[in-house]
Amino acid sequence: xxxxxxxxxxxxxxxxxxxxxxxxxxxxxxxxxxxxxxxxxxxxxxxxxxxxxxxxxxxxxxxxxxxxxxxxxxxxxxxxxxxxxxxxxxxxxxxxxxxxxxxxxxxxxxxxxxxxxxxxxxxxxxxxxxxxxxxxxxxxxxxxxxx
Amino acid sequence: xxxxxxxxxxxxxxxxxxxxxxxxxxxxxxxxxxxxxxxxxxxxxxxxxxxxxxxxxxxxxxxxxxxxxxxxxxxxxxxxxxxxxxxxxxxxxxxxxxxxxxxxxxxxxxxxxxxxxxxxxxxxxxxxxxxxxxxxxxxxxxxxxxxxxxxxxxxxxxxxxxxxxxxxxxxxxxxxxxxxxxxxxxxxxxxxxxxxxxxxxxxxxxxxxxxxxxxxxxxxxxxxxxxxxxxxxxxxxxxxxxxxxxxxxxxxxxxxxxxxxxxx
Numbered sequence: 001x002x003x004x005x006x007x008x009x010x011x012x013x014x015x016x017x018x019x020x021x022x023x024x025x026x027x028x029x030x031x032x033x034x035x036x037x038x039x040x041x042x043x044x045x046x047x048x049x050x051x052x053x054x055x056x057x058x059x060x061x062x063x064x065x066x067x068x069x070x071x072x073x074x075x076x077x078x079x080x081x082x083x084x085x086x087x088x089x090x091x092x093x094x095x096x097x098x099x100x101x102x103x104x105x106x107x108x109x110x111x112x113x114x115x116x117x118x119x120x121x122x123x124x125x126x127x128x129x130x131x132x133x134x135x136x137x138x139x140x141x142x143x144x145x146x147x
Numbered sequence: 148x149x150x151x152x153x154x155x156x157x158x159x160x161x162x163x164x165x166x167x168x169x170x171x172x173x174x175x176x177x178x179x180x181x182x183x184x185x186x187x188x189x190x191x192x193x194x195x196x197x198x199x200x201x202x203x204x205x206x207x208x209x210x211x212x213x214x215x216x217x218x219x220x221x222x223x224x225x226x227x228x229x230x231x232x233x234x235x236x237x238x239x240x241x242x243x244x245x246x247x248x249x250x251x252x253x254x255x256x257x258x259x260x261x262x263x264x265x266x267x268x269x270x271x272x273x274x275x276x277x278x279x280x281x282x283x284x285x286x287x288x289x290x291x292x293x294x295x296x297x298x299x300x301x302x303x304x305x306x307x308x309x310x311x312x313x314x315x316x317x318x319x320x321x322x323x324x325x326x327x328x329x330x331x332x333x334x335x336x337x338x339x340x341x342x343x344x345x346x347x348x349x350x351x352x353x354x355x356x357x358x359x360x361x362x363x364x365x366x367x368x369x370x371x372x373x374x375x376x377x378x379x380x381x382x383x384x385x386x387x388x389x390x391x392x393x394x395x396x397x398x399x400x401x402x403x404x405x406x407x408x409x410x411x
Contacts, residue, residue: 052279059281064290089275089349089356091205108205108218109355131202134276136411137290 035086036110045080046071048127050092050107054138055127063141070143071127073119077146083113093130096144098123106131119146149277149288151350157285158273159343162266162302167335169303173310174319174327182315184396186377189311191400192304193371195408199301200265200367204360222361229365233261237369251316252330256337258370259309263338265363268356270345278350293410300407306338307400308370315377 041047048069053059061068073079083094085107095101099117107113127142177185201207207226208219240253273289280288289295313319313334319327349356378393 052276053281088353090272091203091357104206104210106202106205106210108208108211108357132199132408132411133203134272134289137294 034088036084036112038082038112039084039086040082042080042082042114045082048081048083048094048142049086050083050094050129050139051086052090052135054135055129055142058141059135059138063138067141067143069127070145072145072147075119075122075146077119079115079117079119079144081115083107083115085109085111087133090133091131092133092139094127095130096127096142097125099125099144103130119144122146149280149282149285151277154277154285155274155343155346155350158270158277158346159339161299162270162342163335163339165299165302166306166338167331169305169307170310170313170331170334170338171328172303173307173314174331177314177319182311183378183380184392185314186311186374187393187396188400188403189308189374190371190378191397191402192404193308193367193374194397194401195404196262196305196308196367197364197371199408200360200364203265203268203357204364205357207361218357221358225358225361226365229264229362230368231365233257233366233369234372237373251318252313254316254373255309255313255330255334258312258373259306259334259337260341261366261368261370262305262308263341264366265360266339266342267345267348268359268363270342270347271349271354271356271359273342274346274349274351275353275356276349277346297407297410300410301404302339302342304400304404304407306334308374309334309338311377312370312373315380316373 035049039047039049048055051057054063054068056069058068071079071081079099085092088109091106091108093106094113094115095103095105096115098121099119100115105113123146125144125146126140127144129136129139133139173185173189204222204226207222208216211219236257237254240250240257276288277285282288286292286295289298310331313330317330322330345359348354
């Protein structure tokens, strides 16, 4: 009885989980990711969109050989980066060496993260995903360049 | 977009062979390594397995803080249900009799299924990426040799936990080689089927895979509970040297799957 109840609950929860985010047929061609609500480039800031194509379509920009995306700022600048997960199926991480590297952040499908900091140290700092996903390799080559 | 048929066939074959190799290695090692040390190795593998799957389950939404959203409650509920269902199944099986070799195989099968269920989410990740990728080859779509090798290795190490249950509970020492092979094939099949079904689902359907991982995380607790028990069955050998060997086996298991993750 307990097992039947548990299985029924699990089934109901799984069905709810599937229907909550929407059950859609995948298009037959690669299509631009649909941006979640609130996924807007801030004034004087930067927008990074995570999807199955990496950060800002990094798979189309020659990663991991090339750096992408590259965020250029001045020392002392107040930096705002809006990071959206436009991937409907997987969470993605977001880290910036030194500036945003606590390691505990992950962004669920459809969620938006706003990162703010003061670029007080010059140098080149890696931007990368810190959780495993199917396109993890494509999210390891971003750069923050502070001059 | 990669074509479904060939892509999924390649994925299924690679995943199945990886799992089978891992299981056979453990069963082969049981000829000269005591089951409790094999269990300790598997426990080490599980430590990484749990961490990895928790990340895939988006840390059960703990990053969002105490907002008690539908998503958070669903994730935690699925985790709890996963734990309860497999322990309940185990209880049903072992009220039937002692842990003989017959029922011991059931422990290993349950463990293989428990560990394999998170593979539905991984398979769905694979299928969705295959359907969305602009790449023309499977290797390119998943980042080349490193990430592909990572997949093979981690699918080899994960079912070693089920194989450790098999070694500990199924009376492996008394079995004929052909029976061990049949059991290995069965365990690998049970472990891999959710990943194959998931890859089909992920290719054609768009849904949030996080919930699948939350359920998979919960059910996997059953497997580690069984493994942990066999690590400490019988206290006759308890000594500082014995404990040290056990600790080393745990570390080796953890490092093995950790190294495979480094390639990802």
